[in-house]
Amino acid sequence: MSESVLLKGGVVVTMDSTRRVIVDGAVGFEGGVLTFVGKSSEVGGASRFDKVVDVSGRFVMPGIVCAHTHLYGIALRGAALQIRPSSDFLENLQRVWWPLDEKMNNDDAYATALGACMELALNGTTTFADTYSAPLNPEGSLDAIAKAVNEVGIRGVISFEATERRSAEEGRRGLEENVRFLSKGGEGLAKGMISLHASFTISDDLIAKGVEAAKKHRAPLTIHVSEGPNDVYHNIERYGKRTVERLHDTGLLGPWAVLAHCVHLNKREIQLLAASGTHVAHNPMSNMLNAVGVMKLPEMLEAGVNVGLGNDGYVFDGFENMRAAFLIHRVDRRDPSILSPQTVVEMATVNAAKAYGLSDVGSLQVGKKADVIVVRPEVYATPLYGNVYGYLVNGIRGGDVEHVFVNGVHIVRNRRFTRLDKEKAESKVVETVEKLWQRLGHQPPEAVEPLKVK
Template sequence: MKIVNGWICKIGRNRVIPTFGDIEIKNGIIRNIIPKRFSPKAISQTRNAKGIYNAAGAVITIPQVNFHDHFYSRLAKGLNIKGSMDSFHNILHNLWWKLDRALTKQMIEALAEMSVIESIKTGTTYIFDHHASMNAIDKSLDIIADKITSNNLRGVLCFESTDRDGGKIADKSLAENVRFVEKDNNDDLRAMLGLHASFTLSDDTLETASQIVRDYNLGIHIHLCEDTTDRVLSKEITGKYPVQRLTQYDLLNEKSILAHGIYLTNRDCDIIDESGSSLAFSPDSNLNNSVGTPDFIGLPESIPMLMGTDGMHANPGRSLKNVFLLMRGKGISFEETFHRISKIYFDQIAFVKSYFKDYPALTKGDRADLVIWDYTPPTPLTSNNFFGHYIYGVLERNPKAVIQSGKFLLKNKSLVGINEDKVNTNIYEQGEILYRKFSRM
């Protein structure tokens, strides 16, 4: 297969290097990149032929990565919520913790299908998912894994371990993480140890988690200081703040994702920095829950920063754009804001490569994983102005094609190999069952 007439945004030494030209793909690998002179006239005269896809001057990038998703939230649209939603703690009690107890394995299959479709349509083909279904724990990660790999995506999965439903459920959730780690997964799947948040985790559970992390050389995926609740209740219940507890049980390492990190002290940041752990931001969710937003500019630059969605949607690029706007809204200069956005972009590449060493840079010999955006630059595209095009152009459009391992997942904005009408029928059937069940809770 050959992709012609695209702005190929290669990665090299923490720079994006746009090159206009063609990409030759064979057996899922980029066999060659052929630079050529940009010519609108030549582009318009190019005809599609068998094995040739005309990008028609569009921008081509590496795939998006969602570093903090919740597939399990996808069916939670329009539910009949009883009880107050006037605080983050009440939102958890009256929506999310009811939802995860209501889910069945059939619902998990449907919500995973929904998540996969949404992800493909945003060019997100690498997903770090944090799952919860407290009455359908055993082998639930296999259901999600099957939907990810059967649709040619790649995932890093975990189950949310917590004591909020009692010690037996906590033990089962930890066991599901271990079972998935020990399973002979393929090259498209990896595992982490999922933990909810400090304020719903007992010392016994964290001690067991610590042993699992050591035994299997895992990173943890946990919500950290998303709201003041995490700090206040952790201190009240255990006598220690969240970061202190994670440090006590030696749970912080360079493979770990700490989601949110809104209410961190300077000492917390120093500890996180020393551990090598990464922070994952989901600004849309933070705004929706009225918990505030991270101090993006106050966080040490040496802490890796990643983008997630917290299950609000499937587009980490939208999250990045919103981080940009939040920083600008706080009066941070264009220069500093673009610097931070660039840092996040390259932090993400470094982190995902710690799980998938073959994550591409769009260079010869790489996996042919790429996104062709419905964006043709109206001005020259260079290394110096890439992020201006990315923030104001690319992320304002949708992909017109998504290729993973040399295969089209999306072509001319249409899904390839997925009967969306059939899938949507199943999604609605399970969603309706959930709606009725949730209304009775």
């Protein structure tokens, strides 16, 4: 149930168009919509709110928007798979991700989505854009994911990754799952979009059909672009052009498109993105994990490209991802002024929302959705009113998120879910993932005798 709540006395980081920060601020909402954002002293008739919560010593900010994730990536956490270490990004796909997604069914889609959505919500993410992959079992997978999204109560823009890595039929079925989900208007807090895997696994024909479907349903379209150098080599060899040039020539670029990664782009490709209003999802932690390189973020921002921050299915803590984005470009350029903390927070909120055409989330403004988080530093040791963006990026982690409201619904109160039995949900997730691991060939180790201490 959406409540009528006033959060009073905190440092409000609005992320509105003037980037207003309000010390001793208040945020009020009714019917799932923000009705007050301002100074606590200016609320007036506070009694119109059913509940007034004292949030002094805390930040109040818009929920984080994750611009690119794979919820099912949570299944790989701690997996001891019998695979040789990969030597480059393509081998990483071939040895880790593709064997995994070929084993996945709709039970796995639901369970991994449930686990990842719980973690996202507890860490302050209220909206995410997901790409799911299971090329052998596309049908109905988005309904299974939507079920998990609605049970946790956060917003998801969800999609099935269409790929032709083995056949054109596989691509057709993948695209069809997106179109099916879009045609029924999504489900509750889960909305649909179109997803294509990457330029090196899809034909011109599939791109054309994907773009047509995105336009018809007025939905975003997402695709992985030049994450590793193999995408660039493939496009140059096959088409005589670089990845973004090919996507431009096939009509994929535009304000509807969100390109994930874009690590290996040259100047002309960045200009093509800027000129076409194409958005980019930056995934610094995943890029470090996969050792693919560092995206030219400063040049993209300079050119005017809208860049949101994602996690690519790796670490489901938006604050950790912000910190990684902040640090990686400093060390890469050996320049401490290369990227401001404010820009990083923008990427994780307003910019990510803009990328997916979500004009009603990502900032705290009257009339927008009441997607709000309350954050208290683990140890409250310094005033919060100084460099607020620096504080958020350098000093906060997901575990500091106390309260999460989505659509005005208090889904996390004092770090506990209000509508979901976490322990029961965890049991379901672990049980399902354990079966998936067994299908991947991983057995639990034999019981060993405990070490005898003399």
